[in-house]
Amino acid sequence: MxxxxxxxxxxxxxxxxxxxxxxxxxxxxxxxxxxxxxxxxxxxxxxxxxxxxxxxxxxxxxxxxxxxxxxxxxxxxxxxxxxxxxxxxxxxxxxxxxxxxxxxxxxxxxxxxxxxxxxxxxxxxxxxxxxxxxxxFLSKKLNEFALQNLKTRLLNYLDTHPTIHNQQEVAQKLGVTRPSLARALSELINEGKIKK
The missing domain is CATH 2.60.120.10 (Jelly Rolls)
Incomplete structure (x- = not known):
């Protein structure tokens, strides 16, 4: 210290x-x-x-x-x-x-x-x-969770963290279950918005 x-x-x-x-x-x-x-x-x-x-x-x-x-x-x-x-x-x-x-x-x-x-x-x-x-900071966090859907929050997260090493950890940060995160990732890959 x-x-x-x-x-x-x-x-x-x-x-x-x-x-x-x-x-x-x-x-x-x-x-x-x-x-x-x-x-x-x-x-x-x-x-x-x-x-x-x-x-x-x-x-x-x-x-x-x-x-x-x-x-x-x-x-x-x-x-x-x-x-x-x-x-x-x-x-x-x-x-x-x-x-x-x-x-x-x-x-x-x-x-x-x-x-x-x-x-x-x-x-x-x-x-x-x-x-x-x-x-x-708290009002921005509230906006993320109240007004943005999971795919938008995930894209915003990927802007600052380009790689996901641990889906459970990211799901916890985004306030969703791991299966919901995995589903959103698959959809974004299928839409061509992110690469696998």
Whole structure:
């Protein structure tokens, strides 16, 4: 974990490294370690503070009562986790956050983070920008799933990931079953829109 890297993420851009160190390691904050496949946060649990992914990679995903899973995104450190939900009226994690690789996560209380933002207006401005950017990302995701059919979503996915190595993984990212994905791939191949 490099503190220099943490100082480059919102909301800490532009503040001095010694201020960041004092903030991160001050009481009652904690630094937790998670192994691969550990659950960092469960969908629906209270979000009691600012979660900062200091090292590692996590998967943010949703699961319904039938066990259907949807990967929202894979997040690489350094990054804030669920930043848009910290100060919500109902501040609950909207997703499960699972470690893909071993992770270190700072957990900062809401009160301590709020106090830090009041003392550092630049931090507050950067944080507001970060949660606004997250809202834009989430609205694009919603558009993908609510307004686009599976073949369109698959073509968009293939624009940024030209090869599919694991159909189950891609199906999970697109929020569909593996057989549905295989059927859509076959149709796109038959239509000449993609090559086998």
């Amino acid at each position: 490099e503190l220099t890297e943490l100082s480059q993420i919102a909301p800490f851009q532009g503040i001095k490294e010694e201020e960041l160190i004092a903030f991160l390691f001050g009481s009652p904050n904690c630094l937790k370690h998670f192994d691969s496949d550990d659950i960092i946060a469960r969908q629906g649990n209270l979000c009691k503070g600012l979660y900062i992914l200091a090292s590692g990679v996590v998967r943010a995903g949703m699961i319904n009562e039938e066990g259907k899973e949807l990967t929202i995104e894979e997040i690489e450190a350094p990054c804030l986790l669920a930043s848009a939900f910290i100060f919500a009226t109902e501040s609950r994690f909207p997703v499960n956050i699972e470690a893909i690789k071993p992770c270190k996560v700072f957990i900062i209380s809401k009160e301590r983070f709020l106090e830090f933002m009041h003392l550092n207006p630049l931090v507050m401005q950067n944080f507001l920008k970060d949660i606004s950017d997250r809202s834009v």
